[in-house]
Amino acid sequence: MYHVLSAHQFDRQQLDELFKTAEIMEFNARKGGLNLLGGKIMAALFFEPSTRTRFSFESAMMRLGGTVISTENAAQFSSAIKGETLEDSIRVISSYADVIVMRHNEVGAAMRAAKVATVPVINAGDGAGEHPTQSLLDLYTIQKELGRVDGLKVAMVGDLTYGRTVHSLAYLLAKYQGVKLYFVAPESCPIPEKVKAFLDEKGVEYFEETDLEKVAEIVDVLYMTRIQKERFPTQSDYERAAGVYKIDPPLLDRMKSNSIILHPLPRAGEIAPEVDDDPRAAYFRQAKNGVYIRMALLAYCLEEGMVSRDTTALESLLK
Amino acid sequence: MYHVLSAHQFDRQQLDELFKTAEIMEFNARKGGLNLLGGKIMAALFFEPSTRTRFSFESAMMRLGGTVISTENAAQFSSAIKGETLEDSIRVISSYADVIVMRHNEVGAAMRAAKVATVPVINAGDGAGEHPTQSLLDLYTIQKELGRVDGLKVAMVGDLTYGRTVHSLAYLLAKYQGVKLYFVAPESCPIPEKVKAFLDEKGVEYFEETDLEKVAEIVDVLYMTRIQKERFPTQSDYERAAGVYKIDPPLLDRMKSNSIILHPLPRAGEIAPEVDDDPRAAYFRQAKNGVYIRMALLAYCLEEGMVSRDTTALESLLK
Amino acid sequence: MYHVLSAHQFDRQQLDELFKTAEIMEFNARKGGLNLLGGKIMAALFFEPSTRTRFSFESAMMRLGGTVISTENAAQFSSAIKGETLEDSIRVISSYADVIVMRHNEVGAAMRAAKVATVPVINAGDGAGEHPTQSLLDLYTIQKELGRVDGLKVAMVGDLTYGRTVHSLAYLLAKYQGVKLYFVAPESCPIPEKVKAFLDEKGVEYFEETDLEKVAEIVDVLYMTRIQKERFPTQSDYERAAGVYKIDPPLLDRMKSNSIILHPLPRAGEIAPEVDDDPRAAYFRQAKNGVYIRMALLAYCLEEGMVSRDTTALESLLK
Numbered sequence: 027m028y029h030v031l032s033a034h035q036f037d038r039q040q041l042d043e044l045f046k047t048a049e050i051m052e053f054n055a056r057k058g059g060l061n062l063l064g065g066k067i068m069a070a071l072f073f074e075p076s077t078r079t080r081f082s083f084e085s086a087m088m089r090l091g092g093t094v095i096s097t098e099n100a101a102q103f104s105s106a107i108k109g110e111t112l113e114d115s116i117r118v119i120s121s122y123a124d125v126i127v128m129r130h131n132e133v134g135a136a137m138r139a140a141k142v143a144t145v146p147v148i149n150a151g152d153g154a155g156e157h158p159t160q161s162l163l164d165l166y167t168i169q170k171e172l173g174r175v176d177g178l179k180v181a182m183v184g185d186l187t188y189g190r191t192v193h194s195l196a197y198l199l200a201k202y203q204g205v206k207l208y209f210v211a212p213e214s215c216p217i218p219e220k221v222k223a224f225l226d227e228k229g230v231e232y233f234e235e236t237d238l239e240k241v242a243e244i245v246d247v248l249y250m251t252r253i254q255k256e257r258f259p260t261q262s263d264y265e266r267a268a269g270v271y272k273i274d275p276p277l278l279d280r281m282k283s284n285s286i287i288l289h290p291l292p293r294a295g296e297i298a299p300e301v302d303d304d305p306r307a308a309y310f311r312q313a314k315n316g317v318y319i320r321m322a323l324l325a326y327c328l329e330e331g332m333v334s335r336d337t338t339a340l341e342s343l344l345k
Numbered sequence: 346m347y348h349v350l351s352a353h354q355f356d357r358q359q360l361d362e363l364f365k366t367a368e369i370m371e372f373n374a375r376k377g378g379l380n381l382l383g384g385k386i387m388a389a390l391f392f393e394p395s396t397r398t399r400f401s402f403e404s405a406m407m408r409l410g411g412t413v414i415s416t417e418n419a420a421q422f423s424s425a426i427k428g429e430t431l432e433d434s435i436r437v438i439s440s441y442a443d444v445i446v447m448r449h450n451e452v453g454a455a456m457r458a459a460k461v462a463t464v465p466v467i468n469a470g471d472g473a474g475e476h477p478t479q480s481l482l483d484l485y486t487i488q489k490e491l492g493r494v495d496g497l498k499v500a501m502v503g504d505l506t507y508g509r510t511v512h513s514l515a516y517l518l519a520k521y522q523g524v525k526l527y528f529v530a531p532e533s534c535p536i537p538e539k540v541k542a543f544l545d546e547k548g549v550e551y552f553e554e555t556d557l558e559k560v561a562e563i564v565d566v567l568y569m570t571r572i573q574k575e576r577f578p579t580q581s582d583y584e585r586a587a588g589v590y591k592i593d594p595p596l597l598d599r600m601k602s603n604s605i606i607l608h609p610l611p612r613a614g615e616i617a618p619e620v621d622d623d624p625r626a627a628y629f630r631q632a633k634n635g636v637y638i639r640m641a642l643l644a645y646c647l648e649e650g651m652v653s654r655d656t657t658a659l660e661s662l663l664k
Numbered sequence: 665m666y667h668v669l670s671a672h673q674f675d676r677q678q679l680d681e682l683f684k685t686a687e688i689m690e691f692n693a694r695k696g697g698l699n700l701l702g703g704k705i706m707a708a709l710f711f712e713p714s715t716r717t718r719f720s721f722e723s724a725m726m727r728l729g730g731t732v733i734s735t736e737n738a739a740q741f742s743s744a745i746k747g748e749t750l751e752d753s754i755r756v757i758s759s760y761a762d763v764i765v766m767r768h769n770e771v772g773a774a775m776r777a778a779k780v781a782t783v784p785v786i787n788a789g790d791g792a793g794e795h796p797t798q799s800l801l802d803l804y805t806i807q808k809e810l811g812r813v814d815g816l817k818v819a820m821v822g823d824l825t826y827g828r829t830v831h832s833l834a835y836l837l838a839k840y841q842g843v844k845l846y847f848v849a850p851e852s853c854p855i856p857e858k859v860k861a862f863l864d865e866k867g868v869e870y871f872e873e874t875d876l877e878k879v880a881e882i883v884d885v886l887y888m889t890r891i892q893k894e895r896f897p898t899q900s901d902y903e904r905a906a907g908v909y910k911i912d913p914p915l916l917d918r919m920k921s922n923s924i925i926l927h928p929l930p931r932a933g934e935i936a937p938e939v940d941d942d943p944r945a946a947y948f949r950q951a952k953n954g955v956y957i958r959m960a961l962l963a964y965c966l967e968e969g970m971v972s973r974d975t976t977a978l979e980s981l982l983k
Contacts, residue, residue, distance in 0.1 A: 059384040065697040067726050069719065077416045078437060081388065084414045085441040088386050095722045097715045098418065099736065109893075110930035113937075118716060118929060121952035122723040255428075291437060292429035299432075314440035378703040396735045397756060400707065404760040407705050407731045417737065574747075610756060611748035618751075633759035 028327045029140040030148040033158040033194045038201045044322055045166050051089075051321035061091035066328055069123035070096040071115075072150070073130045078291070079150050079160075082313075083127045086320035095123060113142045120144040125327050128152075146327035154190060159323060160290055161194035163316040168247055170315065171286045171308050175199065181208040181241045183271050184251035184296060187215035191290045192251055196221055200228040207232040208241045212253070212267040238271050242280045248273065250289045250296055250309075274298040281306060288312050347646045348459040349467040352477040352513045357520045363641055364485050370408075370640035380410035385647055388442035389415040390434075391469070392449045397610070398469050398479075401632075402446045405639035414442060432461045439463040444646050447471075465646035473509060478642060479609055480513035482635040487566055489634065490605045490627050494518065500527040500560045502590050503570035503615060506534035510609045511570055515540055519547040526551040527560045531572070531586040557590050561599045567592065569608045569615055569628075593617040600625060607631050666965045667778040668786040671796040671832040676839045682960055683804050689727075689959035699729035704966055707761035708734040709753075710788070711768045716929070717788050717798075720951075721765045724958035733761060751780045758782040763965050766790075784965035792828060797961060798928055799832035801954040806885055808953065809924045809946050813837065819846040819879045821909050822889035822934060825853035829928045830889055834859055838866040845870040846879045850891070850905040876909050880918045886911065888927045888934055888947075912936040919944060926950050 036044065054060045068087040070080050075098040084094045100115070112130070116139045119126055128139055129150040136149035136156070151157040169175050180199060182192045186209055196217075199205045207225065209217040209232060217234065225232050235241050242248060250273060258264035273287060278301055281287075289297060289309040301307050355363065373379045387406040389399050394417040403413045419434070431449070435458045438445055447458055448469040455468035455475070470476040488494050499518060501511045505528055515536075518524045526544065528536040528551060536553065544551050554560050561567060569592060577583035592606060597620055600606075608616060608628040620626050674682065692698045706725040708718050713736040722732045738753070750768075754777045757764055766777055767788040774787030774794070789795040807813050818837060820830045824847055834855075837843045845863065847855040847870060855872065863870050873879050880886060888911060896902035911925060916939055919925075927935060927947040939945050 065727075067723055075418060075421055077419065077421060081414045081416075081438065081441045085386055088412045088414070089384075093412070093726045093731070094414075095719045095726070095732075096734075097719075097736075098416075099713060100715060102713055102715060109932040111937075114930060117948050118951045119719065121948070122719045122955060292433060294428040299430075310436050310440070313437045317440060394737060394740055396738065396740060400733045400735075400757065400760045403733045404705055407733070408703075412731070413733075415734075417735075611752060613747040618749075629755050629759070632756045636760060 028146045030146075030158055030323050030327065031136045031140055032149070032156050033161045033198050036162070041165070041198070041201065044162065044319070044326075045169055047322035047325065048166055048315070048318040049170075051325070052318040055089045055318065055321065059089045059091065062325055063087065063090040063092035063328055066092040066124040067122070068092055068094050068324065069119050069126045070094055071100045071119060071126055071128045072098040073100045073128070073135075074098075076129055076151065079129065082316045083148075083150060083320050086317050086324055089317065090321055090324060092324070112138055116143050116147075125324060148323060148327060154188070156194055157190055158194060159316070159320055160191050161198050162323075163312065163319040164191065164195050164249070164288060164290065165198050166319050167288060167308060167312040167315045168286070171311070172246060172284070175202040175205065177204040178247060179206045179208065179245040180247040180249060181210055181245040182217075182249045182251070183210040183238060185215045185253045185257065185267070186211040186217040186251075188254060188257050189251045192249070193218070193221050195249065197224065200225060200230045205230060208245060209234045210236065210238050210241055210271060212270045214263065214267050215253070215257070239277060239280055242277055243282070246282065246285050248281065248285065248287045250287060250293070252292065252294050252296060268294065268296075272296055272298065273301055275300050278304055278306070347465045349465075349477055349642050349646065350455045350459055351468065351475050352480045352517050354477075355481070360484070360517070360520065363481065363638070363645075364488055366641040366644065367485055367634070367637040368489075370644070371637040374408045374637065374640065378408045378410065381644055382406065382409040382411035382647055385411040385443040386441065387411055387413050387643065388438050388445045389413055390419045390438060390445055390447045391417040392419045392447070392454075393417075395448055395470065398448065401635045402467075402469060402639050405636050405643055408636065409640055409643060411643070431457055435462050435466075444643060467642060467646060473507070475513055476509055477513065478635070478639055479510050480517055481642075482631065482638040483510065483514050483568070483607060483609065484517050485638050486607060486627060486631040486634045487605070490630070491565060491603070494521045494524065496523040497566060498525045498527065498564040499566040499568060500529055500564040501536075501568045501570070502529040502557060504534045504572045504576065504586070505530040505536040507573060507576045508570045511568070512537070512540050514568065516543065519544060519549045524549060527564060528553045529555065529557050529560055529590060531589045533582065533586050534572070534576070558596060558599055561596055562601070565601065565604050567600065567604065567606045569606060569612070571611065571613050571615060587613065587615075591615050591617065592620055594619050597623055597625070666784045668784075668796055668961050668965065669774045669778055670787070670794050671799045671836050674800070679803070679836070679839065682800065682957070682964075683807055685960040685963065686804055686953070686956040687808075689963070690956040693727045693956065693959065697727045697729065700963055701725065701728040701730035701966055704730040704762040705760070706730055706732050706962065707757050707764045708732055709738045709757060709764055709766045710736040711738045711766070711773075712736075714767055714789065717767065720954045721786075721788060721958050724955050724962055727955065728959055728962060730962070750776055754781050754785075763962060786961060786965060792826070794832055795828055796832060797954070797958055798829050799836050800961075801950065801957040802829065802833050802887070802926060802928065803836050804957050805926060805946060805950040805953045806924070809949070810884060810922070813840040813843065815842040816885060817844045817846065817883040818885040818887060819848055819883040820855075820887045820889070821848040821876060823853045823891045823895065823905070824849040824855040824889075826892060826895050827889045830887070831856070831859050833887065835862065838863060838868045843868060846883060847872045848874065848876050848879055848909060850908045852901065852905050853891070853895070877915060877918055880915055881920070884920070884923050886919065886923065886925045888925060888931070890930065890932050890934060906932065906934075910934055910936065911939055913938050916942055916944070
C-alpha cells in the first residue's frame, strides 16, 4: 500500500522526481487536464473543516480525470454517540474509494488510518502533527521560483512554536546542501528545541533573530506565517504577538530583487495587501502549486510509484 | 475575464441570444448532455447555504460535462478566527477552479470577487443585492411559456419591498416594449421608490394595486412571492402580511386561460397545492428552466462568449 | 417511475436477479468501472447526516460513470423558516437530477417523495421505517458468503426492538425456504410482536433466546447489531442492555467453521476487534457489498428494469 504520511518519508532524489512530475502535471492541467485517474474515486475525509485544502485535493483529483466523495463532517463517523473507532471508519471507506485523503485533529491519526486501510492514505493534516503536502508544495514553490534550493537563505517568520508547516519545511530543507535558516518569532512563540536539535544533528546552520528588517535584507525566501489567535490565552497576549512582524512596502524595499515571499495562507494582517502586486509576492502562485503537487502525489499513490512504503517501514523511518 | 454579476448587464439582444442558447441547452440535456465543458471545474462557493440554487448550478455544470468542487460553509474561509478577506479567498480559489459560482450575504460581494478573480465569477445571490440568474430564468420562462415578452401584463405579488427577485425582474422587463407591471403588496411591504423611479425613467407603465382578484383577471403573468417571516419584527406583523394574498382555485378561475403563474420558490402558503395541476401553474417548469439558463451562462463564461466584460466596464454599466 | 422504497417490494425471483446483477457490478467495478450511467446525475438528498450510506451510494453512482449532487443538510429545504413541503422539494430536485437517493427522519417520507417525483426515488432510510438497500446488501452478503439462503439458521442479536435493519432482514429472509431465525436480545429490547406475527403468517420458524453462547454454536449467520444509546431513557439503562451480548474470541471458538458474522456497522463494543481477522468476520466485506448492490439498484432505476412499479401498486404491495 502506498501512503503519504509525512514530509520525512521523501529523500532528496524522490523530492526531485516529485517536483519534475508536478511540472508535468502543471503542463497537462493547463492543456485541459489528463485522464490518468479516470474511473478512480478519491474520498476526502475531513474530521475538521478545511475547505481550502479540500478544494485543492479535489481539484487535483478532477484535473486527473478522477471523481470525489467528500465530507467535512467526518467526525460523526466516530462520534461519541455512535462510538466507532477511526480504524473501523477507514476500513469501511476503503471499500468506497481508491484513495483516502484525510484531515484529522489528532496527531498520528494518519498513521493509524494507513495501518488498516486497504487503499492509499494521504495525510492532509493531523492536528499538531504533520501536513506533508503543504510543506512539499512550499518547497516546490521555492525550487520553481528560484531554480534551486541548495545554498538558499530562508527566513521563517511568525508563530514558530505552533506552526507545523514551518517545522515540516525546516525538516525538508535539511535534506538540501548549504541551506541557512533564520527564525524570526515573537518572544512568546519561538522555534521549538526539538526542531533545533534536529537541525543541529543534520548540521544545518540556523539563526534565531528578532530583527525582521535586518533578516529581510539578506534572505532569498521570506516564509511568513499567521499568528493564530486560538493559540493564545488572552486577546492581549495575541495582539502583542500578532503586531510584531509585518511585511509592508518599506520592508519590501529592503528585500533582494530576486527574493520571494511565501505564506501558507490564510493571512491575517501580517502581509499588507499593497505587497500583493510585487513580483516577489509568491503566495498565490504557491497556492496554485499545491494543485500540481497533489496531482503528482495522487498519481503516485494510485499508480504504485515512488511513494510506496509499507507502514512498518514508514513508521521506523519516521521515528 | 467574463463575469455574470447583475441582470442589468444584459441588453435586449444579449437576452435574446441567451434564451436561444438555453433552448439549445435544453435540447442537448434531454438527449443526455453535452461534453462542452469536459475537464473544467466549477467552484460552488456558498457563504450561506442555498441547496436549491447550488444544486441547479451543479446540475448545469454536470450536464455540460464539467465537474464541481463545492461548499455551503464558505464562511470559514474568511471567518473572524482566521480573518481572511473575501479577496484572498477568491484569489486562492481561482487556482482551483475554472469558474466560481458564489453566494454571499453581503451586497456587492460578487463585484468584489470579480475584481480579483483570475477566472469568471457568477453571482448566485449577494445578500439584498442581486440574484441575476434567478431573474434571467424568470424572464426566460415567461418568453418560453408565452412566446414573447413585449406587450405583456405582469403582476408581481407579495413582499415587494425585500424581494430582490421582483426588483431584478422588473428591471429586466423594462428592456422590453409595451410591458405593463402591476404591483400587489401588503401595506407593510410596498414596491420601493427606487424601482418606481427606474420604471418612470424608462417609461414603463406600472400600477400599484391592492385587489388581487381584479388584477388576476387581466394579467398574462402572475409572479407570486413568499412573504419572508424573517423580515418582520413580530410574528403578528408577519401573519398580517402573509395571509393577505393567496392563489387558490377560485382565484385561478378568474385568470385568463393563456396566463401563467410563476414563483421563485420555495413557497409557503401563498399558492394552494390544488393549483399545481393546472397547466397555468408554471413554477416547477420555471425551476427546471434554471438549469438550462445556467448551462447557457456557464458555457458563455467558459467559452469566452457574450457575457465578457471587464469589471470596470461592468461597474460603470451597473451604476 | 421506478422506485426502491422497501425491501418488501422484491419477490424471490427479483432478489435472485438483483444478486446476479450485483455480482456483475462487482466484476466490472474491479476492472475499473462501467460507463453505464455516463451523463446521469444522482441527487443525494440527506435530511439527516449519514456519511457512510451517502458515500456508498455516491461511490456506486461514480463506479457506473455517473455524477452526484449532494447534501447532508437537506432539512433547510423544508425548514420551519422557509416552510417548504417535502413534496415541493422533491418536485424541484426532480428537475436537477435523474435519480434521487433520499434519507429522511420520518417514516413514510420515501413514499411521499416517490408520489410526486418525476424521477426514480431510492429510500436510503426513512426514520424508524425502512432502509431497504441495507437489508438487501445484508441478504446479498449471506448468499455470497454461504452460497445460499434457503435452509440457513440466522441469529439476530442486540437491540431487536428499534433495529430497523433487523426487521427488514427478517422480512426478506421469510421469502426463502426453511430459514430458521434466532432472536437474542436484552430484556429491554425484544423483537416486536408485529415481526413475530409476520413470521407466523409466513410459516417461518423462529426462536427467542437469551443464551448467545448456545445459539452461536448452531447458527450459520450471526447478525450482530449495536445497542443504540439514544434509544434508552438513562445511561444506566443503556449500559445494562449494552453489556449483555458481545462477540469475543471465546464465543468465536464456539461458532461453526463455515458460519459468518455480520454487522450493519458502526459497531460500538459488541464485537471485539480481535475477531476482525477471523475469516468468519464478514462485516467489512458486507460494507463493500453495499456498493455493488447499490450499483445494481441504480442501474435498474435508470435503465427501466426490474424495480419498476407505480407508487399505487407499490403502496398496496407494502400494506
